[in-house]
Amino acid sequence: MKKLFLAPIFIMLLFSCAKEQNELPLNGTVRINISHYAEYRLTHKTLDPNTNELIIDTSTSLKPLVFDTLIYEKTLGEKFSLYKLEYYLSNITFWRNDKAYYTADTIVYINARDINNSIILSYIPTGSYDKVTYLIGIGSNRNIHGYLPATNDNVNMEWPSSMGGGYHFMKMEGYWKNNTTHKIQSGFAMHIGSNGYAAYGEYRPMNFKVISGNVNVVNFRMNVNEWWRSPNLYSLDINGNNYTMGDTAKMRQIKENGMNAFDIYQ
Amino acid sequence: MKRFGLILFLIVVCFAACKKSSDNGNLIKLTPYKIVPPAFYPDMVIPSDNEPCVEKIKLGRMLYYDPQLSNDGRYCAQCHLQQLGFTQTDMYLNVMPVLPHVNLAWYTNYMWDGSQKGSLEDLMFFEVKDFFKADLNKINNIPQYKSLFKSYFGVDKITYKELAYAMAQFTRTMISKNSKYDKYLLGEASLTNDEEEGRKIFFTEKGDCFHCHTNPMLSDNLMHNTGLDSLYNKEADKGHYNVTKNNLDLGKFRTANLHNVALRSYFMHDGRYKSLEEVVEFYNSGMRKVSNLDPIMTKPGKVNGLKLSDQEKYQLIQFLKTFTDNTYISDTSFSAL
Incomplete structure (x- = not known):
């Protein structure tokens, strides 16, 4: 009789174990491929067959970033070249039903001069996700002097302690020229850093599935022009606008524009 | 018997391996x-x-x-x-x-x-x-x-x-790791008032030295044009251009490492300056505006130099002197045998 009394408990335990085993989350790998582009203005010249007039038409094309070439053009007509583009990507979070389901621990230094930039995230729980969010920069809780391993790259990205410490979130430097105002070529340095100035971005895929056993690829394509476009149309040709570090108003504009910097697709 | 055979085999293998190692280059x-x-x-x-x-x-x-x-x-x-x-x-x-x-x-x-x-x-x-x-x-x-x-x-x-x-x-x-500044970073030394003010100039936008002379290595080890020349009359003045043949690299030189900088007698790639005072004065008022001047040096209000006062220049130099490492220059493990 005593044994019969224990039977239901034993059966319950058996079922609960079986259920737990079914719910064991499986993990998958996500590879984020990162590439960098900028806008290049193409001029088309054609001869009108009726009037024999030269018709000049322009269009914008997105080209893979080539450093040190003054060929790219901003919305405001300023031509620019890039000399340096370094930044951190962090807080990469996978969302399901508007709930943060998994946040990758990594803070990844990206140097756009490296052609093959990619991030491998392992142990992402399998299943469908409806949003991926990220920071270009580092969240306040980790933007602390010495938080990152002391590699040459990280050390060179440090933000001086006299200015709040932590790390530069992005260094984008280069040269620009305005052909219409005929100013001589000059430099620009878009640096953002300090807590609160990391650029937040999100991607809402229709159905992003992480499948166990697969390398699930997401492509992050940065359009450099976006850093100057929206919501803040940013001209380098305004006195003082070529340099952002230490200027919270300018850093805020750049940070806000940074939310559109990446075009993300699978 | 089998066990004995195995042990014997292992001993022979070990012996052979050691012998091989010994023969291979003493x-x-x-x-x-x-x-x-x-x-x-x-x-x-x-x-x-x-x-x-x-x-x-x-x-x-x-x-x-x-x-x-x-x-x-x-x-x-x-x-x-x-x-x-x-x-x-x-x-x-x-x-x-x-x-x-x-x-x-x-x-x-x-x-x-x-x-x-x-x-x-x-x-x-x-x-x-x-x-x-x-x-x-x-x-x-x-x-x-x-x-x-x-x-x-x-x-x-x-x-x-x-x-x-x-x-x-x-x-x-x-x-070099025992300068006053190194010790300051370790919390083992404190800076004088002038050195501390110089440190602030160095590590803020006021002097903006830190972007190239990054902490703690005091050099980012990269090439920069700091506006030394607007004409490149001598081949050596062309700097990194002589390596790449790219016009954007004209006048670019590797960031100097500032460890023990106060012990040096000549500064810049051609030794044109003979003292830290001359170097600081160059950054304060002598930079040339060239099209490939390092972007960091095109900061608004600083394109004609840092505009430091005499006192600030003095303080910056006092800070530069904290990079002197007397241990490094006397450590016998670096001396002739």
């Missing part, structure tokens, strides 16, 4: 050496085929001080004098200041114009083969070297590679 057991930089320095990248060991470091040190390295009596320590932070008071061939040997282990670009790249082994390969034009026949006929390279590197014939590797072993240990 290698002695080398003593691993742990290079210990300050905790706040970046991680050092050491090639896996040249892990530091006491014996090879000592061998590199011998070569560093040995006139036999070249056929014309030149050797590293001839121009890199320890008491001056491994540089010298005279200019090399009256053309350029001798770059100090300090914290080279973290570099990947070398020379004023960045004409050499890679690891310390790569740099030293260039030094022994192209700069000193080491005579391998001569080196191979020096019994001491012949024996030491055989023992440490397992080679019967010394090549540029082994010379370079030995010298890289020694130069990788040449770390």
